[in-house]
Amino acid sequence: MNKNIKVLGYGGNMYVVAVYDISTITSEGQKRLTKIMKLFRQYLHHTQKSVFEGELSEAKFFALKKAANRLINHETDYVVFYKIANKNNIERETVGIDFDPTDNLI
Amino acid sequence: MNKNIKVLGYGGNMYVVAVYDISTITSEGQKRLTKIMKLFRQYLHHTQKSVFEGELSEAKFFALKKAANRLINHETDYVVFYKIANKNNIERETVGIDFDPTDNLI
Numbered sequence: 001m002n003k004n005i006k007v008l009g010y011g012g013n014m015y016v017v018a019v020y021d022i023s024t025i026t027s028e029g030q031k032r033l034t035k036i037m038k039l040f041r042q043y044l045h046h047t048q049k050s051v052f053e054g055e056l057s058e059a060k061f062f063a064l065k066k067a068a069n070r071l072i073n074h075e076t077d078y079v080v081f082y083k084i085a086n087k088n089n090i091e092r093e094t095v096g097i098d099f100d101p102t103d104n105l106i
Numbered sequence: 107m108n109k110n111i112k113v114l115g116y117g118g119n120m121y122v123v124a125v126y127d128i129s130t131i132t133s134e135g136q137k138r139l140t141k142i143m144k145l146f147r148q149y150l151h152h153t154q155k156s157v158f159e160g161e162l163s164e165a166k167f168f169a170l171k172k173a174a175n176r177l178i179n180h181e182t183d184y185v186v187f188y189k190i191a192n193k194n195n196i197e198r199e200t201v202g203i204d205f206d207p208t209d210n211l212i
Contacts, residue, residue, distance in 0.1 A: 017188055019125050021155050048186050049127050050156070069201045078202035080154050082123055082188070089195045095175045096184035 013055040015087035020050050020068075023076035036071050036079075039064070047092075048099045055087060119161040121193035126156050126174075129182035142177050142185075145170070153198075154205045161193060 018040060022033040037046070043064045044052035056064065061083070068079045084090045124146060128139040143152070149170045150158035162170065167189070174185045190196045 017123065019154065019157055048125065048184055051125055051186060065199065065201060072202045074202055076203065078154055078200060078205070080157060081199045083197045083199070084190060085195055089191055091189045093171065093187045093189070094184060095171060096178045096180055097182065099184070 013057055014061065015084040015090060016044065016052075016054060016056050016061060017082040017084070017090075018044060018052045018064075018079060019082075020072075020079040021077060022050075023073065025076075029073070029076070032071060032073065032077070036068065039067055039071060046099070048094070053092075119163055120167065121190040121196060122150065122158075122160060122162050122167060123188040123190070123196075124150060124158045124170075124185060125188075126178075126185040127183060129179065131182075135179070135182070138177060138179065138183070142174065142183075145173050145177060152205070154200070159198075 020036060020040070022036055023029045024033050040046070040052045043056060043060060044054040047053050061081070065079075065081065072079060126142060126146070128142055129135045130139050146152070146158045149162060149166060150160040153159050167187070171185075171187065178185060
């Protein structure tokens with residue numbers, strides 16, 4: 001499993017799954033979560049409460065990662081990105097509640 | 107993006123990323139989270155607070171999914187599984203806190 005950046009030869013778009021966990025103990029954390037959710041919704045589909053997916057070019061991926069890196073609190077929050085070279089190489093299965101992105105999560 | 111079960115011809119092991127969100131508003135939810143975390147740790151590596159990864163045979167994947175399906179509250183919780191045919195087709199990048207699985211999360 002490649003932990004660090006090692007380009008898989010994406011050439012075209014890659015498929016990205018992003019999962020975040022933002023500490024919302026403080027009101028500042030709540031504001032951070034709102035900003036981070038808005039940021040991710042600009043780039044990816046909101047498929048579960050803290051899960052986003054979609055196709056991105058490498059440039060767009062780096063822009064999203066850079067913006068997320070600036071917004072999170074590096075002591076309490078994380079964002080993990082999974083990059084898959086070809087969207088046909090990944091399947092998704094869900095058990096439990098199906099997510100409605102129009103729900104107001106905050 | 108294949109939403110439902112469509113075997114990608116796994117033959118050997120597949121690489122699985124699992125993300126869960128368990129409602130812990132009630133004490134019963136806290137107990138559920140503990141059970142679910144223990145379940146997932148039997149099958150996969152605990153890489154971030156609510157993220158698990160690793161290689162599984164199809165039989166092991168179905169056993170894990172079945173057990174998770176029984177444990178969660180279908181009104182409040184979810185588990186989403188991503189199945190990738192070949193672990194070399196996926197890269198992970200993290201920003202923020204690096205997770206220590208020995209931390210007691212509950």
